[in-house]
Amino acid sequence: SQQGEEDPQALSIQEGENATMNCSYKTSINNLQWYRQNSGRGLVHLILIRSNEREKHSGRLRVTLDTSKKSSSLLITASRAADTASYFCATTVSGTYKYIFGTGTRLKVLA
């Protein structure tokens, strides 16, 4: 498996429900970022969590980081149809400028 694997690969929920996506990684990291990609578009940065942080909020987004388990989760509360997109985690390996993107979770929010 590769650094930055998201789980599940695909998720389909009803509007108003919460969506949870997970990311696992292998190395020590400086920080972990979550990005969103709408179909046919570039990636948009959502949130960054540093290696010494455990939880971070931004609007309807909540990110947790567990460095002991080398995992992170992204929670989107009260989902909307507009949240339909692919979500990627990106880790930066400690001591480097190297970014590693995961394979993404495809989220579909049904109206």
Place this chain on the structure above:
Amino acid sequence: EAGVVQSPRYKIIEKKQPVAFWCNPISGHNTLYWYRQNLGQGLELLIRYENEEAVDDSQLPKDRFSAERLKGVDSTLKIQPAELGDSAVYLCASSLDADTQETQYFGPGTRLLVL
């Protein structure tokens, strides 16, 4: 403020033909990245520039791929000759500098189809 601009948005070519992609990063951004994204997959870093210097090109297939960033602003990525397996979306991103705390801003990508 304009975001990262890429052109063309779509390109269809026959195998063995050359192809070039262009990227204009956000003004003032010193760091520029080229990524390749295969269908339904994550991003693979091809090359990273600090100003005009390529500081990480370890993943760039140098037998057929080349890149340049003249004057540390715009960048071009070239494939010559293209192969069927090169079909993918090529994404350009920029950030203020290489600090990993910095957000990367992505362009819309160039979708390449090699027939």
